[in-house]
Amino acid sequence: MDILSDEFKQSFSIIPPESGVYGMVTIVSVLILALLAGVFLWYWRRKDNSPAAKPVLIEAPPARDLPAKYGKDEIVLMVKDPYWLYAYWELSDAKKEELRRQFGPAAWENSRPLLRVYDLTDHPYDFLRAPFFEIAITDLADNWYIHTGKPCSTFCVDLGRLIPNYGFVTLVRSNIVTTPADKPSSVIDPLWPPVEACWTAVERYEKSACPSSLQLVKIQK
């Protein structure tokens, strides 16, 4: 405290008492300057002590870009996890023309794009009897994440259009995929009946799920 007050006395003594308003301004500006210098010094030292930002890898961006379209009519279906699928697609202008030839010149503009998701689990390859649901999409989209919520199930997706006064028209049909299980199977091989101890031993850890290498990378950053 003594040192501090000494410093204050000194700084006051620089300014003649008769300087009045100017004196006050000088005192304030000296204090502000001192404060700024302090902050700057503090920041500088801190900056020196803390590690600098991680460098980024530099690779010259390619001169050209990948094609937006490959001139195909297709929809491809992929599995994300037991509950989600992912589909991407593209349609050529020829396909649009085909629709117009069939349903009139305004068929494309007057119809709405739809994804029809067939659940083929209980009706393999039987698209007429398989239950399905539809997702209204937009003409701007060329990919979609589809929530099915159904593990161990087989799906196929049609990309098509809903034509007024006619109904759904399929434009392209996807590959068929099967979602993975999210729990132990109820199927038991009588020759290999489960040993209970082996199963109780893993129960404790089953739901805790170890961090993946991705999480580890994130923790480390």
Next chain:
Amino acid sequence: MPHGYVALVLHAHLPYVRDTEDDFSLAEKWYHEAVTETYIPLINICQRLNRDRVPYRITISLSPPLVTMMADPLVQEHYRRYLERLRELAAREVWRTRNDPRFHLVARMYQDLFENTARTYQAYGGNLINAFRELQDSGKVELITCAATHGYLPLIGLQREVVRAQVEVAVNNHRRLFGRPPAGLWLPECAYNPGDDAILRDYGLKYFFVDAHGLLYATPRPRYSIFAPVYTPAGVAAFGRDLESSEQVWSAQEGYPGDFDYREFYRDIGYDLDFEYIKPYIHPTGLRLDTGLKYYRITGRSGYKEPYVPEWASFKAHTHAGNFLFNREQQINYLATYMDRPPLIICPYDAELFGHWWFEGPQWLESLFRQVAGLAHQPFNFITPSEYLERFPVNQPATPCMSSWGNNGYNEVWLEDSNDWIYRHLHHASAEMIRLANQHPTAGGILLRALNQAARELLVAQSSDWAFIMKTGTMVEYAVSRTKKHLLNFWELTRGINKNDLDPAKVQDLEEANNIFPDINYRIFASM
């Protein structure tokens, strides 16, 4: 017969980052660091254990891009230069810290480490393939392969030909470098898609690994859950990752690597020291980088760090190895009471965890093998999957479920907003490659070279690493530009092939820039 078995599996992989243009490549530095901190220490451990006749077994998966880089003269030369600079820095550090006992010991430790690294590197003429081959021939180390460029098979494998190509290239490359076919294959990211096992069988592969739930959710339900393998419909054995031992090592909170006495990864003299002093050892542009010399221990959860004490850390590694041993013994004793065969515990880890991330990991590993060997009663034996299958050739038939060891256990890490766009391009390029391979049953001259190079560019574009980096959000641009670069090279080559207008100089440029798999044959992409 022992009470049970433990199979330690290390998966070593880095994407193909050989750089011909840049004198100082940041991506190649990943490789340099992994060689110094993980691969050479691993080789040294096995050599010491062999010398001391310690009975141990370990399975090491060496990914094809990694071994191709190890065998590449240019990459070898770059590493030699890197190591020289590192040794020079360590020597200067020993001098700089001479009056500071807190850091001097640590600097000396690094100097010893790097000198030892250099001795090992020189002993094998800079070619670490020779070292691994020697270990393989000792019979203690089982080397296996991984898919050609670590492609994420469930997502890139829309066409069966792609999975086939990834597997065939890997098996051929392994045989070329190690003189014998691999017994098993590490599925990249443990990503299994039912049906891929048939392709593994076609190439003589006897086993692969899945994450625990891959076996737990198999159909029918496996008798021993994850404590014995199952045979897939194609007759290939699927081994499941043990959850309990994984958590002990991996867990961010309770895992061994987070111990406060262990070395802190994120305090490096590359950032801490005076700029003028450290300048020759960081990026030529003055960008501060990790040098590998890190002087602090984790200390605690805050940013405050204390100097590293090598002796304390070694003691902890030893203690943790003892703890791991104890827990496995308990686990095995319990399971063995109920099982009609000895339980098998599969402990797979990323190799780079040991040494690179967890600096004391190699000491832990060596201590584990030595402690088990030193016990009068044998609590369990270390084993390789091949040996296990020899002893227990009868296993339950079951189909593991589609799974991976990524976050939440399925495909979501490699298929999400940041990286889903790549699959459209990868699938189309694959379709074109398959078409070309079918169209040209034989090719010669420049056409052959262009087709082979197109296959290389496609394979490198298929690396799961690019999607993974896009997801992690750091260095995204690098991953995006690598994906695009290889695909654009691919399309440029196919344009030339289709128009019968190939520029030999251009093909040669591409061959020199990306020379992965020198003996590749584009016919691997042909339909059966």
